[in-house]
Amino acid sequence: MSIDKREVSAIEADPIADPGLPAHQPRPTDTDEYLEKRAERQVATLFGLSTLFVILFCVSYFVFKIGDDPTEILGFGASNVALGGCLGLALLCIGVGMIQWARKLMSDHEIVEFRHPGSSSDEDRTETVAILQTGLEESGIGRRPLIRNSLLGAMGALGIVAILPLRDLGPLPGDKLNHTVWKKGMRVVQDVGGNPIKPADMEIGQLVNGEPAVFFEEKDGEPIYDGVALQVQKAKAAVVIVKMQPDDITPWPGRENWGVDGILCYSKICTHVGCPISLWEQQTHHLLCPCHQSTFDLADNGKVIFGPAARHLPQLPLALDDEGYLIATSDFTEAVGPSFWERDTIKTGE
Ligand code: FES
Numbered sequence: 051m052s053i054d055k056r057e058v059s060a061i062e063a064d065p066i067a068d069p070g071l072p073a074h075q076p077r078p079t080d081t082d083e084y085l086e087k088r089a090e091r092q093v094a095t096l097f098g099l100s101t102l103f104v105i106l107f108c109v110s111y112f113v114f115k116i117g118d119d120p121t122e123i124l125g126f127g128a129s130n131v132a133l134g135g136c137l138g139l140a141l142l143c144i145g146v147g148m149i150q151w152a153r154k155l156m157s158d159h160e161i162v163e164f165r166h167p168g169s170s171s172d173e174d175r176t177e178t179v180a181i182l183q184t185g186l187e188e189s190g191i192g193r194r195p196l197i198r199n200s201l202l203g204a205m206g207a208l209g210i211v212a213i214l215p216l217r218d219l220g221p222l223p224g225d226k227l228n229h230t231v232w233k234k235g236m237r238v239v240q241d242v243g244g245n246p247i248k249p250a251d252m253e254i255g256q257l258v259n260g261e262p263a264v265f266f267e268e269k270d271g272e273p274i275y276d277g278v279a280l281q282v283q284k285a286k287a288a289v290v291i292v293k294m295q296p297d298d299i300t301p302w303p304g305r306e307n308w309g310v311d312g313i314l315c316y317s318k319i320c321t322h323v324g325c326p327i328s329l330w331e332q333q334t335h336h337l338l339c340p341c342h343q344s345t346f347d348l349a350d351n352g353k354v355i356f357g358p359a360a361r362h363l364p365q366l367p368l369a370l371d372d373e374g375y376l377i378a379t380s381d382f383t384e385a386v387g388p389s390f391w392e393r394d395t396i397k398t399g400e
Contacts, residue, residue: 071160079154089154090197096147097200100140104207107136111214118279137211144204151197157188228385230262230287231275232366237263238291238315238376241284246375249311252293255332259318260289262378286386288318289366290328290348291376294335298349305351308367310376315366316352317386320344322359324388337363360389 079086110132114121121128191198237246241259252258261284267274275283296312308314316337320327325341335349344357352363364386367379 071162074159077154077158080158086155089150090194093147093151093155094196094200096143096150097197097204100143100147100204101200101207103136103140103143104204104210107133107140107211108214110136118277140204140208140211144201144208147201147204151189155190155194227387227390229381230386231264231267231283232262232287232378232381234378234380235371236378237266237371238289238366238368238378239263241288247291248374249293249313249370249376252291252313254293254295254312256293257328257330257337258291259328260291260315262287286319288326289315290318290330290337291315292330292335292337292348294349298335300350302351305365305367307369308365308379310368310370313368313376314348315368315376315378316346316348316363317366317382319387320359321354321361321363321388322357327363 079089110129114127114129114132116127116129123131186192238260239246239262241261244261244263244265246263247258247260264275264283264287265273265280273280291313292315293311293313296309299309299312299314301308318326318328320339320341322339322342322344325339327337327339327346329338329340330336331338335347336355337346337348337352339345339357339359342358344359345355346352346359346363347355348363352365354360354362364382364384366382368376369379371377
């Protein structure tokens with residue numbers, strides 16, 4: 051039997067014949083009213099459970115302690131576990147409820163849709179709106195107030211999850227950003243080893259990373275700071291101590307006695323966005339921030355000579371105690387670290 055050319059090209063274009071759609075099979079919920087009602091209640095129960103988990107989320111937010119001595123579950127912060135678990139379960143219940151709704155109750159008639167050109171003509175838009183409306187009608191959301199209302203309740207309750215954490219934006223820090231733990235008479239110690247420093251221990255051109263000897267501070271025989279609180283205070287008060295030729299230093303008026311034998315002390319926290327700095331160029335007295343290359347001249351009051359930082363490095367005034375060790379004569383006289391909205395303008399010559 052011979053096959054002509056037209057038949058060959060038809061077979062090449064469509065080698066497997068389109069079998070068409072199989073006959074529609076109704077689901078149990080399509081034919082049994084009892085099963086339909088039961089599925090409806092299951093979906094509503096899932097949406098109701100979602101609301102319940104949102105309420106538990108809110109309760110957990112207030113009940114579990116966070117901070118220095120947090121409540122724990124299996125070694126994890128109870129607050130995190132409870133908030134994450136409740137939010138996850140609330141979303142899961144809504145998701146599973148929607149899947150069950152679509153599988154068991156929404157219309158499941160098979161349809162064939164041919165691909166249209168990509169442009170959206172007016173006819174297409176009209177058709178789309180009509181399809182959406184048909185979908186809405188077929189979902190039965192108008193006829194099933196139990197599902198509709200429980201879903202609206204669950205979605206509304208989810209909104210609380212977004213609103214409640216706004217409470218964590220407060221309270222405002224007040225005066226806290228303007229102070230560190232440095233105070234008159236507190237020793238400057240090396241950040242590794244915690245050894246106090248004598249001027250003779252340093253050579254010209256040397257830079258040492260330092261911190262306050264705050265771990266000696268006690269009240270009623272107990273340390274004022276320990277653990278995480280101690281580390282936080284030390285990090286905020288971190289300093290660099292540098293020794294230069296005294297003749298190279300040009301202090302602003304009022305800062306003439308802030309150094310000891312050419313030793314000056316500055317905050318280690320960049321005034322741009324707060325990176326720790328200690329890239330030191332002995333010859334030029336420049337301190338370079340590795341994050342965005344702000345450069346500060348430590349012989350000239352920590353002045354910015356390059357880069358995005360808008361403020362000089364805060365300087366800590368130094369003196370010697372009775373045993374000849376370096377001590378601070380006060381806290382910093384201005385806020386350390388990056389700029390913030392209410393930060394005062396500086397109190398000295400810049
Ligand atoms: S944090 Fe130092 S330059 Fe940006």
